[in-house]
Structures are given as C-alpha cells and as structure tokens.
Amino acid sequence: MYVTLPTEFSNCETTPTFAEMRHIGQDTRVRAGGSLFFEGDEVEWLYQVKSGLLRVTRMLEDGRRQVIAFGFPGDIVGFPSNGLHNTDCDALVDSCLQPIRRSALESGEGAPELHQHLLQAALREISAMQDHFMMLGRKSAVEKVASFLGVLAQRVGKKIDGSIQFELPMQRTDVADFLGVTTETVCRTLTQLRKSGVISIENIHTIKILRPDALLALSEGGD
C-alpha cells in the first residue's frame, strides 16, 4: 500500500552538465507510476528530465484534475513557490532525472552558471504557460488537439518522408486533462483528424502526421 512513493532503482549516468557538482544530485531513475513530489511538499530538489516523461498535475477537492505540464527530456520541473511544491508530479514511463538543489536556483552562490540556467528555464516556463492560456481559454477542441499534436511532432517527432511520427506515451485522459476537455472529445477529435486524412493512428500510442500543413492550419483555426 502507499505505493506511489518515488521508486529509485539505480543510477543511470554520472556526467553532471554543470560545473558545481555540489548542487547536483546523482541521476535518479523513477519507474512508470512513481511519484516525484506532491502539492504541499517542501522543495528540496528540482528535476531536469534526461529521459522518460513526467506529468505535472493539480487537483480540485472534488477530483477534477488539470494536467499543468508534461515533462519531456530537457524540461525542468519542480519550481518552488514559497519553498513549496504547488503541484503533484509523477512519471508516466520509466524516467531518468537529474536532481538539482533548490538552493542552486534560489541562492546560487558558487554556481552562477547553473543559477543562470535555472532562472532562464523559469522565465521560459512563464512564457510557455502564457501560450497555454490561449490554448485553454480561447481554442476549440479541434484547435487544442491539433496544436498539441503539432507541438509534440515538433518536439519529439521523427520525419519519415513527408510525414512525422511520434509516440504519445500518455493516456487519453492525460491529454484531455491537459487540454481542458473530456476523454471522449479527445477520442472523437483524433478520429475526425484520422478520417480527414490529416493523421494516422498507427497504434494507441503512436501517431503519424500525414499532412503537417493541414494540422498547422487546424491548430490556428483554419477550417
């Protein structure tokens, strides 16, 4: 029981990306389903994703959930506010993380390069969140799903002649809670995109963008 504690099962690599080792922990692996932190926890570490996929969420008392962000390789999660985590975070697939001491962000003495890197990451985070506001507040279901697929294609897609293919490791529920729609709407929208020949669904967790131009148009409201 109480199973969702972080399950560290080995170290993965040992080359810190930044000079000041003192502020960087040993790389950590978390199994799919394992949690990194919960809302209200004191922040000791931030985490830079090296491989895998994290899910950052926030819950309402009545169970409604919003996926705040997905943590793809390169992303940093766990920025504190008043020293506390204000979201939950868990791994959707086995993931490898580089922990970074909170103090490297907040005081940063002795590791100016790392401090700078974290600060810039936080500022990029603000900007990315502003984009997502537009998504949640002003886009239709089709535009939301199309935008989401577009971003993923750009971020983790592999070009195969004219089309772009990528893994969609999270569940439909996660996509829905990220986009502020229901699972059913995500399904229907994907079906609609498939039937109109914009994408093909290779299998549940693999999408191929057949017509990137059409997808882009849909994501911006072009019919």
Place this chain on the structure above:
Amino acid sequence: MYVTLPTEFSNCETTPTFAEMRHIGQDTRVRAGGSLFFEGDEVEWLYQVKSGLLRVTRMLEDGRRQVIAFGFPGDIVGFPSNGLHNTDCDALVDSCLQPIRRSALESGEGAPELHQHLLQAALREISAMQDHFMMLGRKSAVEKVASFLGVLAQRVGKKIDGSIQFELPMQRTDVADFLGVTTETVCRTLTQLRKSGVISIENIHTIKILRPDALLALSEGGD
C-alpha cells in the same frame, strides 16, 4: 495616429523600495489606455505596479484575445523570455509604475536583494499561473466568475459590515477574455449572482459581495 505609445505625464514619487538605485528607474505614470510594451519588444524594464491597473494580453492572428493577467498594485509585469516580451501590456486606468532594469533580474550583480525579490516574484508568478490553468481548463462559467470576484474581494476589497465591496475597473470584455468565456456569459453570470442575492452590483464598476461564504461555495463547485 500610432497613439498607443506609453504616455508618461509626470513622475509620482521618488523613494526607491530597494537599495541599488542604479537598477531602478524614476517612477513612471501611464495614462489609461497607454501601452507599456508589445509582444516581440526587447525587454529593457520590468514594472512593479504602485497604483492603477495593468492588463497583460496575448492575441491570436484572427483577433481572439486572452487576458493573461491583470497587474494590481504590488504585481510585477514584464518578465522576459529570451530577452523579449511575449505579451502586450497596457494600462486600464491611470497608473503609477516603478521600472526595474531587466539586468537586475537576469544578472543582478550588486543588487542581490532586488535580484532575490524579482526571482521570488517570478516563482510566485508560475504558481499563480498554475492555479489559473485549473480555472481555464476545468471550471464552469459560474465557478470562474465567482472565483474571480472572490480573488478581487480578497485582494482589493473593503469590508463594510458583513459584506465586501470593491472596484472592478476593467470592462466586461476584459473579464471575459481573462476567464475564457464571452462578455455575454460574464453579464449573465453576474446577473444570476445578483438575483440569487450573493452579490449586488452597485454600479457597473463596483461590486459588493453580500454573502462571501456563498460566493466561495460557488467558486468551488458547490451549488
């Protein structure tokens, strides 16, 4: 023509809140309707609101607009991403601002106290935006409006016996674009709250919360 440039019409005060004057500009006044910056502008200054009200927005090509945030006294607006503004910002009423050099945030050498203050403000901003995700993605129109009024009451409300009164200086359109609904929905919801005796609308820009407890319940999904 080209009228929306910042209209500075005087200095207002001269007591910098932080030690290192070098990084702090003279207090600046902006008239209602004046713009502080536009999306894509190079960031030279951040602004801490001393009085008045700012509106931070982002636009889609087709004209759809999302109000990212309102800048109330105490708030800091204008965090850069890659050195650029990624939103527009203008003043809704005559406002007084304290400009702070971007370098105070990003390099901060010589003014560690100010740097720290700005960093913490950025981190609080991230947390506040996460809350707003829930608002945009998962709350109904009534919950959105009730939450919004609740926050304003807490932030700028004045207690008058059992009720809380405050100014709502922005237009209905701004509230709508902030909450991700239409103006009509904002109006109808306010009317509904008024008719059910939760609020009274003293005049278009003045709201009185008659039953704070009921408003709170509505903002969390309680019927």
Place this chain on the structure above:
DNA sequence: CGTGGTTTTGATAATAGTCAACACGAGTGG
C-alpha cells in the same frame, strides 16, 4: 440632448459534456 460605446437581455445554435454500450488488448489463470 444626441451619439457612440458598453452592458444587459433574449432567442437560437453549436460545441462539448454526459451517460451508456461496445471494442480492443494485455495480462492471468484454468
């Protein structure tokens, strides 16, 4: 007093949600 912009209300339509059934696939145990 008009005039223009904003707010409010009403009637109707469209989008997305809900509830329910069914399909699919992975893993389990007979």
Place this chain on the structure above:
DNA sequence: CCACTCGTGTTGACTATTATCAAAACCACG
C-alpha cells in the same frame, strides 16, 4: 492455448452549457 477480466479507448445518443447573433437599455461625454 484459450477464455476471462480489467483497464483503456472508441463510438453513439442525448443533454447541457455556453456561444452567437440581435435588439434594447444604459451611461458617459461632447
């Protein structure tokens, strides 16, 4: 190896919420 089961995904029928379009009311200002 084959049901069986459970969780997830998909589809369908229907409903509810919110958007849209249009008209009226209100207000601020010249």
